[in-house]
Amino acid sequence: MTDDRAILDTVERFLERHVRPVASTLERADEYPHEIVERMRELGLFGCVIPEGHGGLGLRPSTYAQVIERMSWEWMSLSGIINSHLIMAWIVNRIGTDRQKREFLPRFATGALRGGLALTEPDCGTDLQAIRTVARREGDHYVVNGTKTWISNGIHGTCFALLVKTDPTAEPRHRGMSMFLAEKGPGFTVGRKLAKLGYRGIDSAELVFEDYRIPADRLIGGVEGAGLKHAIVGLELGRVNVAARGVGVAQRALDEAVRYAQQRRTFGKPIHEHQAIALKLADMATRTEAARLLVGKAAEALDRGDRSDYEAGMAKLFATEAAVENSLEAMRIHGGYGYSPEFVVERLYRDAPLLVIGEGTNELQRLLIARRLIERSPI
Ligand SMILES: Cc1cc2nc3c(=O)[nH]c(=O)nc-3n(C[C@H](O)[C@H](O)[C@H](O)COP(=O)(O)OP(=O)(O)OC[C@H]3O[C@@H](n4cnc5c(N)ncnc54)[C@H](O)[C@@H]3O)c2cc1C
Secondary structure: OOOHHHHHHHHHHHHHHHHOOOHHHHHHHOOOOHHHHHHHHHOOHHHOOOOHHHOOOOOOHHHHHHHHHHHHHHHHHHHHHHHHHHHHHHHHHHHOOHHHHHHHHHHHHHOOOOEEEEOOEOOEOOOHHHOOOEEEEEOOEEEEEEEEEEEEOOOOOOEEEEEEEOOOOOOOHHHHEEEEEEEOEOOEEEEEEOOOOOOOOOOEEEEEEEEEEEEHHHEHHHOOOOHHHHHHHHHHHHHHHHHHHHHHHHHHHHHHHHHHHHHOEEOOEEHHHOHHHHHHHHHHHHHHHHHHHHHHHHHHHHHOOOOOHHHHHHHHHHHHHHHHHHHHHHHHHOHHHHHOOOOHHHHHHHHHHHHOOOOOOHHHHHHHHHHHHHHHOOO
């Protein structure tokens, strides 16, 4: 196993030197951070959780979560550039055929082949079993037709874990769902880049499949009908990523607020000496620490290879709500300046809401947590 501390220190130095000076400018321009991504490739970050035997860093999910927290403290968008890419790699490593692992994981690890996860469609996100993208078998190929939307890395990525229906009439509906490793080529095009409130720099796009022919050996795991299960396996890692982003954003909001509360004076004293501000700071700090503990617990369950949907759901729910609340409180503490793009809290306030939507909305997390709670304690 790679030395975790050394990786975290390297990430820290990279963020300070190469990301901090340019993040706000790139974010405001919604410009893809090509040079930063190149450095992320050189550092091996596209292979964070890919086993060393396949060319990755072989980080445990709990170390990966710390990398993501630190990255998101600096600029949350960067964590998205590797998130869905690594979800795809995680699925291949856990479920792919030996040939798929040999063929894809080393290229994913170096970032030579990059991409993400294509689940959501214009008509459905939470209710994934309602997808309409269809793959029909024709000899040794499948022919895919349909549209995906909101796909992170959709423009600059070239390979996607693509969720489709191979049997649109199956009941229950998930039995007709399958997942493919789809590389861009004839019939697989980018529809359009999507504009966003925050989380800028990273590309979010619509992907269009028109008679896209994909070899049958790109069916992940080699069997039809298990696509939804594959997505769920991948989303366990994705939820840890998004939860860790929440901790990073919550911590940054707290740090900015703590500093500003000591600089800004009103009525003859620094504002942190007003009890109304002190109470906010205490709540922000407590939320952040609690979120970090939940994320650590969920990530450690993944380290052990345990089922972690309950823990990951709680971590995702709590940490992302903490990010939303802390970013708003940091803005209030900054007064009028918090509303200005000159201050980073304005960006945190725009970035944080994505976290309650992506990787399963927080409404869905609550439903999943409650379902597992009942399963664990039947009467
Ligand atoms: C910036 C960005 C990046 C994204 N990246 C990706 C990506 O890389 N890949 C990908 O596949 N998708 C991606 N998504 C899509 C994202 O995963 C979906 O937006 C999300 O899953 C919600 O789906 P939806 O937007 O269709 O909302 P809907 O499913 O239509 O939900 C609308 C509202 O209804 C609620 N709701 C739905 N069903 C229930 C229920 N049963 N009970 C209670 N409430 C319910 C939801 O919580 C939500 O509040 C991204 C989205 C954004 C904004």
